[in-house]
Amino acid sequence: MGAIQLSYSTFGLTRLGFLDALDAVDRAGYDGVEIAFHRDQFNPFNLDDEDLKQVRRHLDGLRVQPACVATASHFFTPSRPHEPSLMAIERAARKRRIDLVKRGIHVARQLGVPLVTFGSGFVRDEHVAHPRIDPGELLADSIRECLRAIRDDEDITLLIEPEPGMHVETLAQGLALMRQVGSPKFKLHVDLCHAYCSESNYVAALAQVAPYARYLHISDARAGYNLRIVQDAEELAIDLDDASVLVHFPDTADYLLVDRRHPIHFREEAPSRARQAHIDALLARAGVTGLLATVDYASLHAGSSPLDDEIFTWAISVPGLSYDVLERAWPVVAYLRGAKGRPRVDRMLANTRTGIAHFHEIPGEGTLDFAASFKTLTAHGFTGYGSVELYHHVESWERALARSYRHLAPFAAAARVAA
Numbered sequence: 001m002g003a004i005q006l007s008y009s010t011f012g013l014t015r016l017g018f019l020d021a022l023d024a025v026d027r028a029g030y031d032g033v034e035i036a037f038h039r040d041q042f043n044p045f046n047l048d049d050e051d052l053k054q055v056r057r058h059l060d061g062l063r064v065q066p067a068c069v070a071t072a073s074h075f076f077t078p079s080r081p082h083e084p085s086l087m088a089i090e091r092a093a094r095k096r097r098i099d100l101v102k103r104g105i106h107v108a109r110q111l112g113v114p115l116v117t118f119g120s121g122f123v124r125d126e127h128v129a130h131p132r133i134d135p136g137e138l139l140a141d142s143i144r145e146c147l148r149a150i151r152d153d154e155d156i157t158l159l160i161e162p163e164p165g166m167h168v169e170t171l172a173q174g175l176a177l178m179r180q181v182g183s184p185k186f187k188l189h190v191d192l193c194h195a196y197c198s199e200s201n202y203v204a205a206l207a208q209v210a211p212y213a214r215y216l217h218i219s220d221a222r223a224g225y226n227l228r229i230v231q232d233a234e235e236l237a238i239d240l241d242d243a244s245v246l247v248h249f250p251d252t253a254d255y256l257l258v259d260r261r262h263p264i265h266f267r268e269e270a271p272s273r274a275r276q277a278h279i280d281a282l283l284a285r286a287g288v289t290g291l292l293a294t295v296d297y298a299s300l301h302a303g304s305s306p307l308d309d310e311i312f313t314w315a316i317s318v319p320g321l322s323y324d325v326l327e328r329a330w331p332v333v334a335y336l337r338g339a340k341g342r343p344r345v346d347r348m349l350a351n352t353r354t355g356i357a358h359f360h361e362i363p364g365e366g367t368l369d370f371a372a373s374f375k376t377l378t379a380h381g382f383t384g385y386g387s388v389e390l391y392h393h394v395e396s397w398e399r400a401l402a403r404s405y406r407h408l409a410p411f412a413a414a415a416r417v418a419a
Contacts, residue, residue, distance in 0.1 A: 005031035005412070008388045011070065012397060018041050024401060029405055031065065034069075034070055035066055035107065036072060039072075039074075044100075047107075052110040055111060067113070068387065070104075070117050071117065073119060080323060082166075089126045089127065094138065097118075098146055102146060105146070109154065109156065115189075120166050125321055128320050143186060146158060147181075158185060159186075162194055163191065164194055164351065165352075171188070175209060175212060189217070190206065191216070193220065198352060210379075210380035215384055215385060217388075218387065218408065220360075221367070222366040223347065223355055224348040225345045228246065229318050229321060232247050232249045240258070244258060254268065254297065263288050263290055263291075264294070267294060268298055302331045305339035311333055314349035315330065317358055386412075
């Protein structure tokens, strides 16, 4: 039997000074606070041991406890989060991420925090270009190098957080990586939103991994418009029961939306007869019978819009393609979502196994079943902190902080009673 203690991540409080963020979490009634790396708010490369001692003294004066060190996904290049990853092809790139995780271990040591978390990163175009290199082996080797920074007598555990679209995406893949690395100091970090996005039965999946999990991330989510991007291929197979597909044609950098309701060719010039025949064949194989529309790519709005955060979150989750392909697709999906004009798609973008949009919403404002999730986790032995992670809500942090606690506290209490 277990219990969940509620925590809040400073990644959702980056408009505040770091010590002010700690104070805010303490006042809100949370048991714990996640120490999240951030280029401006809490940058480990700008903090020496004396700075960390001051943070620890500040924490000692609060009721709230430091729950985990999160080694920032957006740290190096915010526009390309998770890059470089622990499985980057180039050694120098991997070392940058390894060094950041090691900084996390050092911060944990100085602040008395038992957990340090990170994600695997994504398979990118560099991996596609080097098919003989196993990204999973690179990942495992990098994790072992990070683990060597932990002393045998230290109570510090590294955690892998599966995330939609990543090389380690599902909870089963997280468990498999745990076994591959084979260290008692390497365990699982479960993000409930990610599980909702990636597991066909997320509550059952939580039951299976609860004994191996040491930490939770908490946010809400809801069903979206599932949209993949793929490179064109002669015999490309498209399953529209899984998702609509945006096909990229490398020779022209055009895009074809394969969708039952509104197939659209986004182009700059009229296609050749051969290309048009290929497009017709793609649509026919996918079972699309509707009239194909055409949109001049140059006419699309390429500037900012209120949808930027949603589109950015969707685009970075697409594996296997270059950032240039993804960023050129931005005006296309902005058009679909109605950045300027009538939306063709009225649901938030998703690129997940279940069609749930990977967009962290305030608990209670989506459709995730927190009562069943908390009850299942504690009934199967999970004990630890569950940190609310709401980086999309930094501008409305006061509402997000208070509302999350009000919504989640009864579920945490009920799970303790049931356990």
